[in-house]
Amino acid sequence: MVRDYDISNNEKQFVLAALEQNIRLDGRKLLQMRDVHISVSRDEYGYAEVSLGKTKVACRVTAEITKPYEDRPFDGIFQISTDISPICSPFFESGLTTGSKQSNDEILISRLIEKAVRRSGALDLESLCIIAGSKCWAVRADLQFLNYDGNFIDISSIAVMVALLHFRKPDMEIDGNNVILFDEDQRNPVPLSILHIPLCFTFQFYNPNDDEENIKGNLNNELILLDANLLEERLSLGSMTLTINKNKELCQMVKCGGLNIDASMIMNCCQHASNLVDDLTRKINDVIKKDSELRKNPVEKELQVVNQRET
Amino acid sequence: MIISISVPSKPEASDTKAGSSVVTPGELITDDPTWMRGHGTYFLNDKTYSSVAGTVLKVNKLLSVVPFKGRYSPETGDHLVGRIIDVGQKRWKVDIGGEHDAVLMLGSVNLPGGILRRKSESDELQMRNFLKEGDLLNAEVQSLFSDGSASLHTRSLKYGKLRNGVFVAVPSKLIVRAKNHSHDLPGNVSIILGVNGYCWIYKTPLSSAADHSASTAKTNAELSSAASGNYQPGQGSVSITRLEQESSWDIYSDKNDALSASIKDTISRYKNCLLSLSQCNIGINEIRLVRAYEISLGYGDTNLLFREEVRQSIGEDVIAQEKMRGAG
Amino acid sequence: MSRLELYSPEGLRVDGRRWNELRRFECQINTHPNAADGSSYVQQGNSKVLCLVKGPMEHGANLAAGTKLDPNGPVLSLNINYPPFASNERKKRPKNDRRLQEISIILKRCFMKTIVLKNYSRTAIDINLTVLAMDGGLLACFCNAITLALIDAGISLYDYVSAVSVGLYDQTPLLDMNALEENDLSFVTIGVVGDSDKLNLTLCEDKLPLDKLERLISLGIEGCHRLKELMDLQVRVAGGQLQERQ
Numbered sequence: 001m002v003r004d005y006d007i008s009n010n011e012k013q014f015v016l017a018a019l020e021q022n023i024r025l026d027g028r029k030l031l032q033m034r035d036v037h038i039s040v041s042r043d044e045y046g047y048a049e050v051s052l053g054k055t056k057v058a059c060r061v062t063a064e065i066t067k068p069y070e071d072r073p074f075d076g077i078f079q080i081s082t083d084i085s086p087i088c089s090p091f092f093e094s095g096l097t098t099g100s101k102q103s104n105d106e107i108l109i110s111r112l113i114e115k116a117v118r119r120s121g122a123l124d125l126e127s128l129c130i131i132a133g134s135k136c137w138a139v140r141a142d143l144q145f146l147n148y149d150g151n152f153i154d155i156s157s158i159a160v161m162v163a164l165l166h167f168r169k170p171d172m173e174i175d176g177n178n179v180i181l182f183d184e185d186q187r188n189p190v191p192l193s194i195l196h197i198p199l200c201f202t203f204q205f206y207n208p209n210d211d212e213e214n215i216k217g218n219l220n221n222e223l224i225l226l227d228a229n230l231l232e233e234r235l236s237l238g239s240m241t242l243t244i245n246k247n248k249e250l251c252q253m254v255k256c257g258g259l260n261i262d263a264s265m266i267m268n269c270c271q272h273a274s275n276l277v278d279d280l281t282r283k284i285n286d287v288i289k290k291d292s293e294l295r296k297n298p299v300e301k302e303l304q305v306v307n308q309r310e311t
Numbered sequence: 312m313i314i315s316i317s318v319p320s321k322p323e324a325s326d327t328k329a330g331s332s333v334v335t336p337g338e339l340i341t342d343d344p345t346w347m348r349g350h351g352t353y354f355l356n357d358k359t360y361s362s363v364a365g366t367v368l369k370v371n372k373l374l375s376v377v378p379f380k381g382r383y384s385p386e387t388g389d390h391l392v393g394r395i396i397d398v399g400q401k402r403w404k405v406d407i408g409g410e411h412d413a414v415l416m417l418g419s420v421n422l423p424g425g426i427l428r429r430k431s432e433s434d435e436l437q438m439r440n441f442l443k444e445g446d447l448l449n450a451e452v453q454s455l456f457s458d459g460s461a462s463l464h465t466r467s468l469k470y471g472k473l474r475n476g477v478f479v480a481v482p483s484k485l486i487v488r489a490k491n492h493s494h495d496l497p498g499n500v501s502i503i504l505g506v507n508g509y510c511w512i513y514k515t516p517l518s519s520a521a522d523h524s525a526s527t528a529k530t531n532a533e534l535s536s537a538a539s540g541n542y543q544p545g546q547g548s549v550s551i552t553r554l555e556q557e558s559s560w561d562i563y564s565d566k567n568d569a570l571s572a573s574i575k576d577t578i579s580r581y582k583n584c585l586l587s588l589s590q591c592n593i594g595i596n597e598i599r600l601v602r603a604y605e606i607s608l609g610y611g612d613t614n615l616l617f618r619e620e621v622r623q624s625i626g627e628d629v630i631a632q633e634k635m636r637g638a639g
Numbered sequence: 640m641s642r643l644e645l646y647s648p649e650g651l652r653v654d655g656r657r658w659n660e661l662r663r664f665e666c667q668i669n670t671h672p673n674a675a676d677g678s679s680y681v682q683q684g685n686s687k688v689l690c691l692v693k694g695p696m697e698h699g700a701n702l703a704a705g706t707k708l709d710p711n712g713p714v715l716s717l718n719i720n721y722p723p724f725a726s727n728e729r730k731k732r733p734k735n736d737r738r739l740q741e742i743s744i745i746l747k748r749c750f751m752k753t754i755v756l757k758n759y760s761r762t763a764i765d766i767n768l769t770v771l772a773m774d775g776g777l778l779a780c781f782c783n784a785i786t787l788a789l790i791d792a793g794i795s796l797y798d799y800v801s802a803v804s805v806g807l808y809d810q811t812p813l814l815d816m817n818a819l820e821e822n823d824l825s826f827v828t829i830g831v832v833g834d835s836d837k838l839n840l841t842l843c844e845d846k847l848p849l850d851k852l853e854r855l856i857s858l859g860i861e862g863c864h865r866l867k868e869l870m871d872l873q874v875r876v877a878g879g880q881l882q883e884r885q
Contacts, residue, residue, distance in 0.1 A: 104744045111741045115844055211752070212355040215337075215797040215832060238752070240841070250852060253827060253843035257749030260837040263856050274849055335874050336790060337798030337833040351795065353755060362755050362795035364874045366882070379878040380669070381793025382676060382695065396698070410695045410762050458760055482672070592881055 012235055019223050019232075020208050026053070026229065031272055033227040036155075036280065038162055038287045042294070045189065046167030050159040053229060054149035056088075059159035061141045061167040065179065068129065068136040076128020077138035078118055080160060082110040082145075089148035089230075112254060113143070113156045116200050116243040120251035123164060124193040130172070130179055137169060139192065150229040153241055157200040158284065165288045167192055196245040197281050200252075201273040204228040204236035205259040220262045224269060240266070242273045246281045334361040334376055341374065349375025383409045383483035383507040385461035389452045390492040392473070392505035393463070395442050401435055403442055405450070407507045408483060411460035415442075419453060419464035421471070423563065441563045447473040447511065449493075449503050469493060471562050473503075475570060476513025479582050481589040483508030487596040494597040496604070498577040502585075504595060512581045514574050576613055580604060583616035584625065591626025603629050645820055646808045653819050654684070661803070661815045661862055664869050666783070668791040668877045675767075677792025681784040684817055685774035690784035692792045695762035708763060712756030717743045717766045719781070725770040727818065742778055749830060749840045750785060755795035764794065775818040776804045778828045778842055783866060790874055798833030799870060802840065803862040805829065805855045807847055812858045827855055831863035 015025060022030055034053035041047035046061035068075060084092045084106050092106065117123070128137040141160050145152060168189035173180045206223040207214050214222070225232060233239075238258020243251040250270065255261070334340055337360060344357040351363045352374060361367075365378040385391070385407065393413060397404035403415040420441065422434060442448060450463040450470050465471050486492075486504050493503045501515040570578075584603035588595050606628045607616060615621055646652055656662070662684030671678035675691035682688075695713055708714055719739045723729045732739070746766075754764075766788070768781055782802035789796055806816040806826035816826050825845030832839050838856070847855070 104747075107737065107740050108744055111737055114737075119844060120846060211756075211797065212353055214752075215835075215837075216355045216358070216360060238748070244849065248849045250843060250847045250849050251845075253841050253847075253852075254745070255838065255841040256745040257747070257840050258752055260752065260832045260835075260839050263836045263838055263860060266838055266841070267853055267856070270849060270852060333875055333878055335799075335871050336796040353795075353797065360797075362797060363793055364790050364878055365793075378793035379881045380677070380791060410697070410759070412697045 007231065007234060011231075015231060015235055016206065016208070019206055019225070024225070025231070030224065031226045033154075033276065034229075036158065036283060038158070038284065040162060040166045040287060040291050042291075046163050048159055048162040048166055049146075050155055050162060051147075052151060052155045052158075052227065054147055055151055055155050055229075056146040057152070057155050057159045058144040058146055059141055059156075059163040060144075061139060061163045063137050063139045063167070063169045065130065065135055066138045067134060068132075072125075073133035074129050075125040076136040078123050078125060078128070078140075079138070080110075080114055080118060080141045080143065082113055082143045082156065084109065084145050084152075088145040091148070092145075108256065109152050109156070112153050112200065112241050112243075112252070113160065115252050115254075116153075116157045116198050116241075117141075117160050117164075120198045120243065120245075121195055122161065122198050124195050127193040131174065131177065134177070135179060139164075139167075139169075148230065150231075150233040151202055151227050153202050154200045154227060157198065157243065158280070161194075161197050161199070162284055162287065164192055165194055165197075165284065166291065196247060196249070197284060198243045198245045198251045199277055199280055200241055200243045201226060201269075201276065202228070202239055202241045203269050204232060205238040205240070205261055206235070207237050207259055214260055220265060222259060222261060222265070224261075224265065226272070240269065242270060244270075244273050244277045246277055248274050248277075332367050333365070334367055335364045336362055340367060340376070345372065346374040347372050349373045351376030351378060380482065380484065383407065384459060385409055385413065385452045385455060385507070387452050387454060389461075389506040390449065390503070391452065391463065391507045392447060392449045392478070392503055392509035392511050393507070394509075395444055395446045395448065398438050398443060401438075403438070405448070405463060407461065407463075407505075408480065408509055409459075409461070409507065411458065413452070413461040413463050415448075415450060415463045415465070419462070419466060421466055421562070442472060446565075447478060449473060449505065449511065472564075473511045473513065474564070475516075475567050476511050477578055477582055479510045479512065479585050481508050481510065481585060481595065485589055485592070485595050486510075487594045489596060494600075496581065496597070496601060498581075498604070499574060500577050500581055502581065502597075502600070504597075504600075510585060512578050512585070514568065514570055514578070580607055580613050580616065583607065583613065583622065587616070587622035587625040588629065590619070590622050591630070593626055593629060599629055599633070602632060606632070643819060643823070645823060646811060646813065652813060654817060658808075658811050658813050659858065659861075661865060662817065664866060666787055666870055666873050668787050668874060669881070675788075675792070677788040677790070677794070679784050679787035679791055681780055681787065683776050683780050683783070683815065685772055686776050686780050687771040688780040688784045689769040689771060690781075690788040691767045691769075692764065692785075692788040692794070693767075694764035694792070695759045695794065696764075697762060708761040710760050712751070713754065713759040714763045715747050715751060715754075715766065716763065717747050718768065719743055720767065720769040721773075722770065726773045742781065745778070745840055745842065746781055746785060749782065749800060750789070752839065753786075753796050753798070753800050753832070754789070755797060758795050764789075773818070775816050775821045776828070778840075779803050779815075779830075782830050782840070783870065787870055787874070791877070798835075799867045800830050800832055800839050801863040801866040801870060802828060802830035803859055803866060805859040805862065807851055807855060810851075812851070812855045814858055814862045827852075827859070829856060829859040829863065831860050831867075833867065834864055836860055 037051045039049050049058045086092055130136050141163060143156055168191055170189050171182045171187040204225045240255035242253050340359045340361055342358045346359060348354050348359055351365060352359050353362050359374060361376045363376050363378040365376045368375050368377050391407050393405035393407040395403050396406045401417045405413045405415050407413045448471060450465045452461045453464040454462045486506055486508055495501045495515050499515050501513055503511045581604060584600060584607050588599060588603055603625055606625050610621055643653060650657055665682040667680045670680045671691055675693050677692035679690045721732055723731050766785055779802040782800055786800050804816045804826050806813045806820055806824040808824055825847050827841060827843035829838055830840040
């Protein structure tokens, strides 16, 4: 058994009392996100590292050609693997070695990321089809959680989307039933067709009053936090994850029980998230654009090739 | 926005005016702050709400809601039937069908050798010889802990391990609290109606059967086969006095006496009568049980009593008889 | 996929309802008086769900070995039984279906805030859900069934939690979706506490324009209040029957 993250009563009271006065321990405002740092790999396609405060996640996208699922012959395959290993934090158990049941948090994290990216149709699966019923691309995004300081869901959605945007699959030609793949040097690899960029925003709820007030009262002064860190996440009484894209479409809204929140406050959360999504999308696009510009520079590429030969 | 669905109008409007008013979770009971809030309620500021579905009970200034259904919650002095589920350090854990398991301390049972005998370490080591997992016993609630779990005792002749019978569980709400919960019934059969809804129907022990036989003789007429049987179970042990019985290991014996087929038949008939009453949601006491038994004799063979419709009609007959007698 | 007309120009849906109408809602409590402490049966249109609640008790059957009972409240365990015959395609579900796992976590967290925790320290409550037939509104049916079964078990709740799904057809919100509508339209399931406007759970898995959300939620809340009334009615009727002869 892994020990849970124990928080002393003093610490708990201190954090909650501070929150009631709209103060967070790291100096942020209640609805402010931590700074997002995105870096992508220079010399390969489909690798991104994202950090949000101390939380850090890496994502690698790979692709191979396989047979499509029988019930969906015209679609490619897209999988996201989220195995949370004890590397990021001792609170997570390694599922592979012990074979134990995943904890509730782990199930939720992987489900929410899966729904945010895959189910919302961020990746155009039909474009991955090569020959209907016999050959298609299977794209796989492997998430590696490197450090845990709260809010895995939001950061993972960013990491997967950046890595997908960054990825290039080899160009190919179809010759009857054969597929010819071209090397990077022969033809430029092609990007995936990404339809939209869904991003997750997770809100945490806190109750300064007792349960009776939450149920029957009409103060509606529950506290709402965006992008909680580990300590805040452990103290929260309920959470809600919104997945939104730039077109102001809600792709997912999951509030897993917990504290009861007035509908109007939930609408405010949605509004707030939709304001943030533009900035974040722009940031992601900037990173991708900068990267592709660097790659376009032929001199640099030439030099790289030369370098490789020499070593 | 109008959601248009036709529903029968609320029928409870008339009920609420009657003496006992029905409330459901989240319903406002009163906004008068002078009431003390009891079980089944919660409050915010001055308002008291119900947290269960049940009837409002007002005792002096105490306001509580009695749920329609629910697990048994023990009270001091309750006569219970329970099942040992765990043997621990100086205590047994007893399942009494409540929210928590009850404890039976080694110090609150009668051990072989008389009341005055000191409890030694060797007793602790052989606790399993007295009572072990799966044993049924009847006991009384001695005291309650702060979380509502009970501590039991068996320091009386009428409590202790149960033998020679069958176990029946009915909802605890149906057992009508009475002064006495163990009864000798017609047909040489006794019953313990545990307040927790666990009941034990068994052959009347010989000692008490002797004082009782006169009163049951008449109702026993139709069961003459039982009386005329040559075999008298436990005949050899009649001479043991009560004091001796108490101090001997007999009270913790696991061996059932040999029961005649007719006793077994009677026991099973009572069991079905008990279940009939339970199925019809009729409060259970000795009088009703005997009445149900008498009615069931009219239905013939015991095997038929397993049928749901037979049980239903027994229950209804009991109610009908009660009404008739009440009127007459 | 066949192009069904999900919402006709005259304002009728595939099953003949208008946009703001619930499906026929029927419920019973105390359906299995001998098998469990509390039981309920909920029927929303053609979706049928059974719920059995055992507890509060000290030794939960579903409790994993070594799990300690919590001194601050009950340990809820939730088991969903979704047999192959319950839905249209007779598909055998893998043992750990992620979707059902997620739903069970959501429901668990939902009811941990609804049960009056302090009354049930060091106890376990087992909830067993069985789907008899599914025609949309899975989470909503589960939620309503659990609420009723908990009430039937005599467990203290702060209030009812009623849930319903609301979908969007073009510009029109549709209340209480059936499976046909769920397949083609995006929808959101919301769970409301009692008569308030407070949401306990929301679940939306498909794309929805953000500006339509408010209408959907307000329609959903109306629907939930209606369901709560219907459930309340049934609880009172059943309670009266139980009381009658005692």
